[in-house]
Amino acid sequence: MAERSPAAPRFAYKASRLKPLRAFCQVARLGSVSRAAEALYLSQPAVTLQLQALERELGVRLLERTGRRLLPTREGEVLYALARPLVEGIDGLGASFHEQLRGLDAGELDIAAGSSTILYLLPGLVEAxxxxxxxxxxxxHNVTGAGGLDLLRSDAVDFAVGSMLEVPADLDYAPVYNFEPMLIAPPGHPLADKPELRLQDLSPYGLILPPQRLTTYRLVDLVFQRNQVPYTVALEVGGWEVIKQYVAMGMGISIVTAICLTEADRARLAVRSLSAYFPSRSYGVVMRKGKYLSPQARAFVALIRPDLFAPRDHDQSGHSAR
Known part of the structure; x- marks a missing residue:
């Protein structure tokens, strides 16, 4: 005699788990089948059937009458805590979806960045x-160094765009762009056409650099010190536009990142690569770990790095492809 296959489990009333859970949550909240039926626009017998189906499926009693109210049993309390956010999430899905869509076209977005990033890197992105x-x-928010980190950590900005040499443990940094270190000098300067440019060749000429508190100054000092090459700072001044102007006027030479050099600058200055001695500078997105980005923040970040929020590909074994 052929062995009978086990009967398929009978689930919720009319083959839907959501309906019995919704009915149960309403009865647990309102304490009455009749009031739950009114809230769900159902008949009382329909709600009763939903509750009976749910209790059959789970094999426990979920509600008990206390006076004139129906209250959850101990098991019912556990189910209510689990089911309520699920039911409310499903019921509110449409409104949440449209709210998220509206969020892409409305709201506020705060971005921290340094002057060079705002002036040279962001204009095209902001326009788009x-x-x-x-x-x-x-x-x-035009900030530098610790000021930008403070804004990130206090959630005063959604994220930052800039360059980071060292990334603190509480932040994430996604580099996107890389820019070479460049020597700039006035036209006709002895270094402009020197066939082989060495770090020692810069030593006789005064440098125009940003203030010592900024990363660029510290990086220049580190490279010269490591190579045991003396150097002289002729002028400290803030802002790449000012530095470029002073170099063009013949007040000294400078070491800048290619991010700040435009076609017009290359026409009025002598520009030479120093990548043999100085590292390239990366620029990208800086975020506080664990921070939820608003739809408008995600939309802006996607312009910088479209793959940052894309789901990872998975191979057939279920592992992320790298």
Whole structure:
């Protein structure tokens, strides 16, 4: 005699788990089948069937009458704690979805960045973002160093765009762009056409550098010290535009990152690569670990690095492909 296959389990009333869970949550909340039926626009017998189906499926009693109210049993309390966020999430899915869509075209976005990033890297990105999301109020916070980190850690900004040499443990840094270190000198300078440019060749000429508190100054000093090459700082001044102007006027030479050099600059200055001695500088997105990014923040980051929020590919074994 052929062995009978086990009967398929009978689940919720009319083959839906959501309906019995929704009915149970309403009864647990309101304490009455009749009030739950009114809230769900169902008949009382329909709600009763939903509850009976759920109790059959789980094999426990979920509700008990205390006076005129129906209250969850101990097992019912456990189920209510589990089911309520699920039911509310499903019931609110449509509204949440449309709210998220509206969030792409409205709201506020705060980005921290240094002067060079705001001046040279962000204009095209800001223009593209404004075209796509004209209703978002965008604020660029011009900060440097510790000031930007403070804004990130206090959630005063959504994220930062800039360069980081050392990444603190509480932050994530996703580099996107790389820029070479460049020597700039006035036209006709002895270093402009020197066939082989060595670090020692810069030693006789005064450097125009940003203030000592900034990363660029510290990096220049580190490279010269490691190579045991003396150097002289002729002038400290903030802002790449000022530095380029002073170099063009013949007040000294400078070491800059290629991010700040435009076609017009290359026409009025002598520009030479120093990649043999100085590291390239990366620029990218800096975020506080664990921070939730708003839809408008994610939209801006996607312009910089489209793959940052893309789901990873998985191989057939279920492991992420690297």
């Amino acid at each position: 973002f404004r075209e796509r999301h004209p209703d978002v109020r965008l604020r660029l």
